Amino acid sequence: MPKKTAIIIGAGIAGLSTGCYAQLNGGNTCIFEMHERPGGLCTAWSRKGYTFDGCIHHLAGAGPASRYRAIWEELGAADLEMDFHEIFVRCEDLSRQQFNVYTDMERLGGHMREIAPEDGRLIDQFTAGVRRLSNFELLALPLYRPFEIIKIARDLAVLPRWMKISTADFAARFKNAFLRRVFGYIQYGMAEVPMGVHMAFLAGCHNRMLGTPRVDSLTFARAIEKRYLGLGGEVRYRSPVERILVKGGRAVGVRLSDGSEHRADLVISAADGSATIFELLGGKYCSNLIKAYYNNPATGPQPFAIQVSLGVARELSGEPSSLLYFMDNPEQIAGLERDRLSVKLYSGPPLALPGRGVMIISLDSTYEYWAGLNREPALYREAKATAAEKVIGMLEQRFPDLREQVEAIDVATPLTTERITGNYHGLQAWGPPGSFLKVMMGGLSRSLPGLRNFYMVGHWAEAMIGISTAALSGRRLIQRLCREARRPFRSS
Ligand SMILES: Cc1cc2nc3c(=O)[nH]c(=O)nc-3n(C[C@H](O)[C@H](O)[C@H](O)COP(=O)(O)OP(=O)(O)OC[C@H]3O[C@@H](n4cnc5c(N)ncnc54)[C@H](O)[C@@H]3O)c2cc1C
Structure with a gap:
């Protein structure tokens, strides 16, 4: 990275993070963003004096115990106040019967037993499982060192079992009619979420690693934009990239929709994966795995x-x-x-x-x-x-x-x-092809075959969604470039 110029496509969290770490490591970057503001999916908008938040329910790294915390400190977003809610979600029906999904496992277990004493064993299995998963931070697994993974191996080993059961399947096991009706949807109202995913969220809330910024998601993104600008980075808004310019198997720059061309040593796309690979690059640099992934988009509602x-x-x-x-x-x-x-x-x-x-x-x-x-x-x-x-x-x-x-x-x-x-059909990366853990560690398309000086970051590169994933994606790329240049990586 040192002294290199880089064009970054997209000022979402991944693009801004990449920009910050590149600037910190001697790079000279410019972000071209098609919209008029930063954040991408991490956004909010105003109507008649109200602010409507369009993104963050739970942020990894909200509390000091989280491994992501240091990244938000590096990116200038750690000073924002966080809320750690006592209730993950309250389920109610017309009779006003209530199931409070408390984030404290002791309290949750007691409350569930009051609602459904007949389901004591199932409730204990559930809360004990969450406690077990709270011994590590699932979303931060890429930040664990190999010897640390060995230390948590026993707790990690329970995860595959919970990933095989959906919240709906688990709900069907309750004898209590109310819990049977509502439990299947407790993860954001979605049906059929793997129990392991829901429990990892609850474990994160239990540990106060996951929380919610007290500000809206756009303000969160703007904090990182401020850091980037403070490090000497440049963002050009209303600047849609139409083509990535390639010469002799090397990315050399971009052409914008206004016809202007811009050159740099590196081109990094933090934009939609499908558009980057199949439109901006014409589908010329692609592996079978990547093709198979984009040929099988998420379907249904x-x-x-x-x-x-x-x-x-x-x-x-x-x-x-x-x-x-x-x-x-x-x-x-x-x-x-x-x-x-x-x-x-x-x-x-x-x-x-x-x-x-x-x-x-x-x-x-x-x-x-x-x-x-x-x-x-x-x-x-x-x-x-x-x-x-x-x-x-x-x-x-x-x-x-x-x-x-x-x-x-x-x-x-x-x-x-x-x-x-610009996200294809308004979708987010639709989950890893193959093993969840393998993709979590290795990503899907951080670089493309046959194309030098080009990289991808963000949810499509990682085949994993999340603000923290997007931020980490940028950090990891610059770390890699520093390693390749045999230069120490600077994070602050
Ligand atoms: C409703 C909702 C709720 C969510 N809740 C959470 C949550 O609680 N916690 C959490 O961690 N994550 C959450 N997420 C996921 C998270 O928002 C995303 O995973 C993350 O923001 C992706 O960031 P990114 O930078 O990779 O991509 P994006 O945000 O998609 O950014 C891509 C950027 O590239 C720009 N761009 C695209 N094409 C071009 C082009 N040709 N030229 C120039 N610019 C271009 C776009 O305008 C955009 O700014 C949620 C997402 C949604 C939609």
Whole structure:
């Protein structure tokens, strides 16, 4: 890296992180970002005095015990205040029966036994499993040294067993009808999440390694942008890259959509994987594994595809930060039947004025549904309005008079995400091809066959989502370049 110039495509968390570490190690970088602001998927937007957060539920590295903490310190985001919620999610039905998924395992076990004394053994298995997984930090495994992996091998060994069972399968084992109904969706309202993933999240919350920034996700991204600019980096917004220029098997620069060409020693893409490999590079540099990965995109309804955001003149301070609410009569929204709503709740500042609040409702959906409607823009707009209307109607069963209190409404679809972040069909990396642990350690496409001076970072390079994964991806690339140049790596 030393003294090299580099062009970075994309000012998401991966691009900004790459830029910071490159600057710290003597590089001279410029980020070209197609949007007008940093963050990519890590974003938020304002409507009528409310801020709608579009990203962070849980951040790895929120607490000092996490291995990611040092990275946020290096990137200038560690000073932001974090919340460590006592309740991961509250599940409720119309009868107001409640299951609080406490992040403290002692309390959770006691609470679950009160709800379902008949399921004592299953509850103990679950809470003991979470405790076991809290002996290490799953999301930070790439940061463990080999001898440390040996130390945690016994606890790590329980993970594959839990990865084989989904939350829905585990829920079916409860004798208690309420837990049987709600437990399957406790990870962000999603169905069929591997228990190992859910339990690793709960373990992280239990340990206070996972938390939630008190600020919105765009402010989080801006903190890293500030660090990057402070290190002498440059970002050019509204600058979509249209082509990566290659000469003699080496990346030599980029061409922007305005036709201008820019040269550098290295080109690093932190942008969408499919667009980078098949459009910006014309699909010329590709392995069979990479082709197979992109030929098998995630199909069916995707979680978080629709986000209905509401700004409400209502006091939400007595509510949990996350609510999973089950209804008796399902509603059709965006072509799918819904018997539950997963709601994130924010009370007062910084996302709303005192006495007001923000409700974020994420729904699964398909890209095709919205792309079909968008052939007639009026239909697309109408479908968005209908989705918001139905969500408000469902919420009113839990929050009486809500309709009159709604002051701002926004609906984002997969087309919105695709337009603003360039991610294929508004999707995120859809999980590793093959072994989870192997891809977690090795990534999918950190470089491409036959192409020198070119690298990829971010969720597509790693085939793993996560703000922390994106940040680590940039750090690792610069570490690698320093190693290759036989120079010490500087992180601060
Ligand atoms: C609803 C939602 C909730 C999430 N919740 C969490 C959470 O709680 N915790 C967590 O850790 N992670 C969460 N994530 C995942 C996390 O946001 C992503 O994994 C991470 O932000 C990916 O960062 P990235 O930099 O790799 O990619 P991106 O954020 O996709 O950034 C890519 C950037 O490249 C730019 N770009 C694309 N094409 C071009 C081009 N041709 N020219 C110039 N610029 C271009 C884009 O505009 C964008 O800024 C969530 C994601 C979503 C959508």
